[in-house]
Amino acid sequence: MKMWIVLLLLSVCSETVICYSDGKVEVACGDMTPQHGHEPITKNPPFNITADKSQFSPGDKIKVTLSMASSSEGKHYFKGFLIEARNAGNLNEIVGSFKLIDPEISQLLTCDSKEGSAVSHTGKSHKTEVQVIWVAPSDSPSSVQFLVTVAQGYKEYWVKSPGPVVSQNGVAPPPQTTFGGSIGAQTTTSSILSRSFTSEGCGSMKSCLRDPEGCDPQNDTACHFLSFRALGSSVMFELSGPAEGYVSFALSQDKWMVIYIDACNNFLFLILL
Structure with a gap:
């Protein structure tokens, strides 16, 4: 009887560690959902995800920042995270690769057989900000969107929260969406087009x-x-x-x-x- 109790306790502890502690979450690459056995939070997330550029060319580097919102209530930190970049026109397609800025709190993952295609945490320390570098591939789609899953605790996490969309140079940028405090608030700007629209991609991309x-x-x-x-x-x-x-x-x-x-x-x- 004692042996069964010990095995049960080991199983429960092991599941908790695997779920988010060491950040080895390749199992969650697809749907970006932690294996916590609880429902994710759907209310406004208490964090922001931003990019330092809105347009790029193949080979360009874009700094992506995940940070707690200054107006957030409750906990002012997060423990676990998963950052990915995906084709904005097909969110099932992972795009590009990442480089680390702070390897003490972040690590590269291999998702969809693409090395360095996602970033996660290295431990459950309290974090208020994480920065990584995304590298645009040579075969990048016209627009890319950053997605993030953030965990404040075992039962407190937000799944696949949409971040900014970045577009290749010459492609009209879509309305930008900002998060943190008021999820889904959109900010649009108007500008003079540098060139005319084109029918290229009609029937395939649009x-x-x-x-x-x-x-x-x-x-x-x-x-x-x-x-x-x-x-x-x-x-x-x-x-x-x-x-x-x-x-x-x-x-x-x-x-x-x-x-x-x-x-x-x-x-x-x-x-x-």
Whole structure:
């Protein structure tokens, strides 16, 4: 009887250590979920994940920072973490590799048979910030999103929290999402495009609507062009075309697109349908 009790205690302790203590969490590379046997927390995470660049070229290095939010309540530290970079258009695809800044608290993992493709903790010490370097590969997709799992304790962890999206130079960056305090808050900026949109990737990387059929806005000023593609949990649209004023598009939940226009004509207000 005593032998069974000892074996049971060893089993429980072993599971706890394997789950997060030494950071050897290759088993969680795919879904990024700790093997803790508890449900992850879904409320706003108390941490931020940022990148020091929004655009890159193959071979570039981007510093990624995971840190506790200054406005976080409760515990002001985390113990375990897992950082990955994935194709923003296909979040099942791991992209690139990492280099360590502080090997005392972080270590490289081999995920999806790619050496150094993820970073995790080395122990359960209290941490407030971790920085790593992501290296863009030569075959990088147009946009990459950083994902992170963070554990404050055995029952307190957030899984696969989305971080910033970075895009290759020349690719229109999607709206950036920041986390910590108000999850999902988006900040968008407007700027003058350095070049025209292009039909390159239509039918493979993005869906396109064009008039005239098959036109390319990059070399046809009369081309009306609309494209869209998924970037993680967001969708990026490209819209261009000849117009004296502006061009626009709208989304509808049914098969009909109803447009209301208020016009003033000799003080009479008309509604056109």
